[in-house]
Amino acid sequence: xxxxxxxxxxxxxxxxxxxxxxxxxxxxxxxxxxxxxxxxxxxxxxxxxxxxxxxxxxxxxxxxxxxxxxxxxxxxxxxxxxxxxxxxxxxxxxxxxxxxxxxxxxxxxxxxxxxxxxxxxxxxxxxxxxxxxxxxxxxxxxxxxxx
Numbered sequence: 001x002x003x004x005x006x007x008x009x010x011x012x013x014x015x016x017x018x019x020x021x022x023x024x025x026x027x028x029x030x031x032x033x034x035x036x037x038x039x040x041x042x043x044x045x046x047x048x049x050x051x052x053x054x055x056x057x058x059x060x061x062x063x064x065x066x067x068x069x070x071x072x073x074x075x076x077x078x079x080x081x082x083x084x085x086x087x088x089x090x091x092x093x094x095x096x097x098x099x100x101x102x103x104x105x106x107x108x109x110x111x112x113x114x115x116x117x118x119x120x121x122x123x124x125x126x127x128x129x130x131x132x133x134x135x136x137x138x139x140x141x142x143x144x145x146x147x
Contacts, residue, residue: 001064009061013141016058019051020091020134024127027098031120034105041102048095055088055134062141076144083137090133094126 001008026044030037062084066072072081100119104112 001061007065009065012058012061016054017138019047019054020130023048023051024094024130027123027127031123037102037105045099045102048098052091052095055091059084059088080140080144083140087133087137090126090129093122094130097122097126
């Protein structure tokens with residue numbers, strides 16, 4: 001799959017590499033500074049959802065690129081592909097967590113306490129896991145391409 005003669009995977013990967021960490025750091029900031037949720041909450045949630053979509057598209061386009069170029073099965077590509085296969089899932093947890101957090105805290109109600117803490121836990125777990133998995137996947141991909 002190409003875009004203007006360039007393989008789609010490197011283009012899509014850059015969207016994931018920017019959006020997922022940006023959403024993760026933004027979500028962690030929203031958890032720590034509650035007043036920012038009103039101003040930046042839905043923007044961060046949008047980045048998280050877009051980051052998940054980009055990570056999923058990067059996984060798919062990477063598999064297609066490896067098959068098209070005959071690189072599947074090489075040690076460096078296999079390591080990158082293994083981590084890349086996991087990358088969308090913490091991004092999905094992050095997206096669900098931050099959307100729930102922003103939505104639940106938009107209008108505080110007394111009975112939402114346990115749900116808010118669940119959203120905080122999902123957001124924190126998704127943010128931290130996303131940062132780690134995207135960094136490792138990106139490093140392995142760069143190593144596979146550039147040696």
